[in-house]
Amino acid sequence: RISSLALVCCSLPLGKYTTEELYVRFRFGKADIEYLVNLLRPKLQHRTQRSHSLSVEDQILIALRFYACGTFYQVVGHYMGVVKSAVCDVVRDVSIALASLVNEFVSFSKDNQIAQAKCSFFLLGNMPNTIGAIDCTHEFINRKGRHSINVQLVCDADLIITNCVVKLHGAYPLLPCLMTPFLTANTPAQARFNSAHCRARCAIERLNGVLKRRFACLNYLRAEPQKACNITLACIVLHNIATKRNVPLRADNDAPEPLGDPNQPPAFCQNKQTRRATRDAIVRHYF
Template structure:
């Protein structure tokens, strides 16, 4: 008995507290599909799809009484991606401790990032013609299969390459550059003046000296706006990309995870927000590209696209 009393006073002096398990929320039971879109960017059916997709990577080998299910892990990660707030805030909302949120975001991001090659790729042989048609409708640019641009994701200061890096250097350091230099694609990619002119990478005329060059720049800009708008859509859908309190490797996994999730959302027609906006795919950009002149600062006459040949 004395031993028990001694242990009690020992733990009391050390500030020992018995662990208290908070009742976790059950979002899929609490919210409608529209409310899930607002809070998690995905509805019931899409969340179920993600649970089945990631189950092999996230399923715990043991089922302890307070372990997180795959569904719980997906919802915690989606909440973080959607609002980009502190882990503690996400934990309080979901009924888990801060450390659990940190671990879950890490694990789910790695699992999603591992699927990048499955959900993110250049147009395959049977998709190239459709990509060229879509870009031609955007701006009368022929033989175009893609567009390239960079966006800044604010992260914790790394040990190397602090701050932003020039777009051209990012391209040169990428595996994409090495692959396209070796295996030139069946078509061209559009880039702004920050990029070098290459056999497969078409940039603007820095100074348009002829009407044909001006029309080329107009067409180029109208087609390339797809990538600029897509960068904006990613940050709108996943607010965490506006500022990541994470070291570089974790930030890369989170960014890849959001890109994979965006493509999944696009394929499954998941609305961008609760007002049922359509996902911003290339096809959905056609109308806005024709009617908005904000991206390129064009005059009304320049918007009347003409062949530049």
Template sequence: VASPSASMPSIDIHMAAIVHRYHRRRYRQRVHAERAKPLEQYTSEELYARFCFGRDDIKYIADLVRPTLQHQTQRSHALSVEEQCLITLCFYACGTFYQVIGDNMGVRKATVSNVVKAMSVALGSLINQFVSFPKDDQTAQTKHKLFQMGNMPSTIGAIDCTRYVNRKGRHSINIQLVGNADLIITNCVVKWPGSGHDARILRESALYRELQSHRPNGMVLGDSAYPLLANNPEQARFNSSHCKTRCAIERLNGVLKRRFACLNYLRVQPKVACNIILACIVLHNIATRRHVPLDDNFDGPEPDVEPEQPPMFLPNEGHTGHAIRDAIVRNYF
């Protein structure tokens, strides 16, 4: 039988190996990837091409979300608010995978995911600051500009719903937008599943309740979900004017998905997708008001054709719509 002292050296060696490995792990220096510095490296044209915004626009956006995001940047080697903006804008602009964004920006895939989610919530929280329905003195100007488009009188907005495709290729979210002649979004509803009917989304919205209670001196133009058929030449001219005026919201939807290619195919969960859409709506109005140019060399996917919907009416709503149409035809067409 071996003596106790004979086994001690092997125990000492084993313990030494553990201590050595422990200290090696404890003091291993963390290596950080070299981050891109777009605001320093790129020209204005290159920034527009990659992020859809110029240098001053990016700084403006960063200042908007700084109160919300700056507390996350106090750690060593943390991302600045400007870097978070650039990562998120890059994702919005190209809509590619998080890994690709991370490789381009010099950060990990998980970092891109976290930044996009936080930035989308921060931008979405500004929705009431940048999206508002025309009131008082704004109403007359809104009517005038929409009238110039197609001679449709007393129009205070054009309404439409657009569906967003999820990672399974299905229309999972149906978004209601109201816009004006300047392609500014004046109202939005971002919460309904893709199966929701356009008319129901409007009927259960805060905008509908506001229009019903205050009865503004004007009308919002809808699409074929609320059809009014032409029975005579005057009504046909009304329909033609209606179509020309409503093209404002069609163009708006096209510009929105063209500027932010991520909206053409959202590979995220519905809640995250809604936050991203709200953020893009805010950024769209910022870009429009700041006259940010739209890239003419757009090579993203074509927007999906919206599925046809049968008309949906509440009792007596159809008759009311016809009465309003007929009154406008008598007085203007």
């Protein structure tokens, strides 16, 4: 008797796909998928013992297919040769397993890495003493068709995610440790600061674009909020793994986001007089 979780067809061996097919279908190559299988085996092995049919490799391929295309579970199941309920359970289990690793794969630069992080941002846009760019992106479509989860991300110049908050709204005032652009650039130096700020900030804009191109499920995520948060965290962990392992993106999926006008900073920049000293000092010394 076949369980409701059982595969409709035989297992899904990696050998049946070419390298290019693996990247297109799952966003990862053979060695990368094997790495994920070994990484998640301790957390997913129990599922194999229950159903006697879904190997850890099967589960990861099914979940990766969902993350890559973001279509309905039934469509993913038909493509992968499993029943809809299996896809639902696999996406849940794999997402929870990956989300549990977020502190292992997402962290700010360590002390011995800070100098390199600052150097990379300076080479990117002449912005001094910068170790991260911050922004928010909306995930999860609720039953009224509205974006309900505001995901805050911080990344370095190499598009590695160094911090994430998948539950809160983002508000970015000017702080000694958080530089915002001038609402109006009144001097050439301030204009140069805004231009450098824009070039450095393009890292986080590119990250959001790359993240949603690599994992199309994030473009229109329909799931209950907690599951949506776990899926988002799973994709964040997978993105960092892919970036650190130099997993390629198809050329048509790697276009950067528009940079915007450096003289028109975001409307949310609300600066107070007492918080301007650090920014003014940066302008005096570097611009």
